[in-house]
Amino acid sequence: MPTPDRTSLAEIVTAARDILESEGLPRLTMQAVAERVGVRAPSLYKRVRNRDALIRLVTEATVRDLGERLEAVAGSGDPGTDLGELARVFRAFAHAHPAGYHLIFANGPAETRPSLDSLTRASAPALRVAADLAGPEHALEAARMFTAWANGFVSMELAGAFNLGGDLDEAFEFGIIRLTAAFTTPEPPRAG
Structure with a gap:
């Protein structure tokens, strides 16, 4: 899995926007975004403080x-x-x-x-x-x-x-x- 350094904040936001539009706000989770960008959820917290x-x-x-x-x-x-x-x-x-x-x-x-x-x-x-x-x-x-x-x-x-x-x-x-x-x-x- 990529490290957080290989996942940009822009990629995280794009993935989150895609999830929001396709699955709705309740499904917009740190875990869902982490999976979408190919990192583990704890790694995502190095870029984004919380939901x-x-x-x-x-x-x-x-x-x-x-x-x-x-x-x-x-x-x-x-x-x-x-x-x-x-x-x-x-x-x-x-x-x-x-x-x-x-x-x-x-x-x-x-x-x-x-x-x-x-x-x-x-x-x-x-x-x-x-x-x-x-x-x-x-x-x-x-x-x-x-x-x-x-x-x-x-x-x-x-x-x-x-x-x-x-x-x-x-x-x-x-x-x-x-x-x-x-x-x-x-x-x-x-x-x-």
């Missing part, structure tokens, strides 16, 4: 992967087009990596959650587009609204919770159009 640390590494890698995909599509020069592309990439990523996607938004133990730094980097494309659409003073609020809508839609879709029929692709596009319009409409005066 929580492993889950965090997987979550961080998933956030980084999503952020890189989002970064690749933002920048057409038309913020409305960019918002649509960000939403579509976000949705496609969730469908391709549903278990990893779930970890990004899960309220698990602090030791398993992604760092603020990784979330900030992954959020940068949405914040830029939100600033372009809603103005810099409302960028954070608009990005949060976009993320909440996209995550809610995708989470319901992945859970099979849309039970009233209709075309989900059309509904998703409708949401993009409405969000874009909402972000570019001037703010109504506040009461008071």
Whole structure:
């Protein structure tokens, strides 16, 4: 069996992500990953402190992967087009990596959650587009609204919770159009 020196952290994380997607979070164990990368489980602990640390590494890698995909599509020069592309990439990523996607938004133990730094980097494309659409003073609020809508839609879709029929692709596009319009409409005066 290979020694831990012959197994990189990247290989461990890749194996863990594969197990997560194919077998689910309960099956993502140190033993399962060790077997997948060809080392004994005790050797794996020389690279990864424990299961929580492993889950965090997987979550961080998933956030980084999503952020890189989002970064690749933002920048057409038309913020409305960019918002649509960000939403579509976000949705496609969730469908391709549903278990990893779930970890990004899960309220698990602090030791398993992604760092603020990784979330900030992954959020940068949405914040830029939100600033372009809603103005810099409302960028954070608009990005949060976009993320909440996209995550809610995708989470319901992945859970099979849309039970009233209709075309989900059309509904998703409708949401993009409405969000874009909402972000570019001037703010109504506040009461008071």
